Amino acid sequence: MRGGLALLAAASLTLGAVVAEARLAAPQVADAAITGEGFPKSLADYGFFADAPAQVPAPGVVPYALKTPLWSDGADKLRFIYLPEGTRLAADGDGLLKFPVGAAIIKTFAFGEGDDRRLIETRVLLHRAEGWVALPYRWNAEQTEASLALAGGRLDLVTPAGEAISYAIPNKNQCKTCHSKDGAVIPIGPKARNLSAEWLGQMTQAGLLDQVPEGADTLPDWSAHATGPAEPLARAYLDVNCAHCHQPGGGASNSGLDLRWEQDDPHAIGIMKRPVAAGRGAGGHDFSILPGRPDASILLYRMDSAEPGIAMPELGKASVDDAGVAVVRRWISEMKQQ
Secondary structure: OOOHHHHHHHHHHHHHHHHHHHHHOOOOOOHHHHHOOOOOOEHHHHOOEEEOOOOEEOOOEEEEOOOOOOOOOOOEEEEEEEOOOOOOEEOEOEOEOEOOOOOEEEEEEEEOOHHHOEEEEEEEEEEEOOEEEEEEEEEOOOOOOEEEOOOOEEEEEEOOOOOEEEEEEOOHHHHHHHOEEOOEEOOOOOEHHHOOHHHHHHHHHOOOEOOOOOOOOOOOOHHHOOOOOHHHHHHHHHHHHOOOOOOOOOOOHHHOOOOOOOOOOOOOOOEOOOOOOOHHHHOOOOEOEOOOOHHHEHHHHHHOOOOOOOOOOOOOOOOOOHHHHHHHHHHHHHOOOO
16 A cells, blocks of 8 residues: 555654653643534544644544555555543454543545645544444545535545546445444454554553553565565455454354454355355355455455445445455465365
8 A cells, every 4th residue: 555654654653752742732632522422513623633634643642554454445544543641552462452431543534645645534433431433524625624524425536546436435324334343333443463563562661552462463564465475465455454344243244254364264264155145246156265266256356346236345445456456366376276
């Protein structure tokens, strides 16, 4: 992903400065906007940013990056977390970090670089006493503010690959579709296995995390996708991009496909597995993954399509991730035919 490695380095390098500033400056984040009732109309109401158009975080808001990030039409993503004063994250093995009530996860989607960068949307996850709430905020044309977009929206843009697309900002219910497990809204990004040991160590040293989790920093760095070993890269890609739905309790659990990193049953991850009800999405193929034959595998067929009703993931993409397809193709090609 373009800019991903730079963002990962920046998250580590700036963390110390952000934490130091947070200790010296008065809190700016409006805790009541996170934990209160209703939905703030403007992103500015939260106070997450000292300079929102420049994506400069306010004191107490910490940047982070993922080793293998979720792909969204090639968008660059700027990720931040906020923890209320006196609280910290808690380790839970290699899975999702545990966030205290009052915490928030902030993710801005942007296209372009330098003076040409355009902020498209900022999604926030708010941890309230009754659970997590997911909300989308759309940036205005002037790039001065983002407003609540409960109904989502669409806009035409050109991806970094040069493809003209109709980009979809998800509505509130669509946010819940991807962030749902066993009927509850949860985060899907900040798993310990997908965060760098350096960042986790700095967070622990700063008192913002109780300990570096066991099993952390195990997913490969996506910057090596073109030359690195295919199997771990493909499994990491599927874990990050697909497993939030394709796992027990996820939105696509009825498919019987479990694409989590920790799943080691070949049939569960799709190898020689017949579809439950793929319909036209199967493309006439018989197995989710047919070893040694990527072009006869349903999983790759759906990844390599942007056509509604066929494309996977169903939400969050209007174009094909050629790098992701190439890695999964290489992984399936290397499997011994059965």
